[in-house]
Amino acid sequence: MSVVTFRWSRFILRLGGCLFLWWVLTGGRASSWIIGVPTIALALWVMEAAPQTHPWRISFAGLLRFIPYFLLQSLRGGIDVARRAYSPRLPLDPQIIDFPLNLPPGPAQVFFLNSVSLLPGTLSADLNGTTLKVHLLDHKIDPQLDQLETRVAALFKCSLRGGDD
Amino acid sequence: MLLSDLITTLLLICSLPFFLAGTLGLLRFPDLYCRLHALTKADNLGLGLVVLALMIQADSWQVVIRLLLTWLLVLVAGATVAHLIARKAQQDGHQPWRR
Incomplete structure (x- = not known):
């Protein structure tokens, strides 16, 4: 079992990435957030829950x-x-x-x-x-x-x- | 005619030979492995030129990022699928064509 640790810095980075991606994809239309917010929440949950076997960083x-x-x-x-x-x-x-x-x-x-x-x-x-x-x-x-x-x-x-x- | 239109036209014209080469390679190359080379590399370059041509015409930079993401996704998908097909062929014992 891998130890799952919650890190705020990582979470905020992912949240920012998801918000940015959704905004780019939909052109920032207000009505799109009705689907966008639950989707992003689900994506963030999956990223936290999925075990990370190989942690990685990019230079x-x-x-x-x-x-x-x-x-x-x-x-x-x-x-x-x-x-x-x-x-x-x-x-x-x-x-x-x-x-x-x-x-x-x-x-x-x-x-x-x-x-x-x-x-x-x-x-x-x-x-x-x-x-x-x-x-x-x-x-x-x-x-x-x-x-x-x-x-x-x-x-x-x-x-x-x-x-x- | 604007300079941007001219550059877009030139880039689109440049992309055509690569799409054609991808298809030509698929038809002319002797085996599966060689055909994968043609499909991944030539088509990716063709699409890259189309994406570049359309980026110049984009109204907002959101469109620019969207186009860039499209190209990157196709790049990743193309390379991954080519590898999976080649791996399956290797494991099934397909011998590569030799001159």
Whole structure:
């Protein structure tokens, strides 16, 4: 059993987030709060009641550094796959590689898995324990997964296992 | 014609080749794994450009955030579904196509 502790700072942050989200989604119409207030109350209750197995934090500086990197890589990934789809010769030479994960299990790992699939030429295929199978569109692509892992670790303020052993 | 309209038009035109590439990849690529690459990456970039084009036309910044959230949700959903499909294929023993 995990110990459930109630923290006001966390609660106010969540409340603020929910109110803001509802306001953005509905355009702040007064009548929408008839549904909004009970929904937010329910959401907050679920967030308090659901056990948090992996507590996590995000570094603001890490986020600011991650966004431009991610956008640039998405752009490169989209252009790369589009080029291959249009080319008459269909330049593909796929391969599945094993990547030893150094991120701890939890949100950071899930975030990494999803990011891998949006980077140029890589697709996260299967996770067995700490080994991630990555499908490469072309074995000549340098996947740069170490670099991504370092950035995700900085974003989630966690250390890589390989680093501090 | 306003400058903002011009930028919106340019961004929308730029998005089209990527949506087409996603579909073309789905039809032309040799196996499931390669098709997932085309669908996730090309369509996400296409949608990102459309969202950017519409953000410029937005009347309020609430609309801007709403558009941004739409893109992020599609991004997360696309990457998650692609991973789940690829994982199932791996576990069922689908061998990737080799040249």
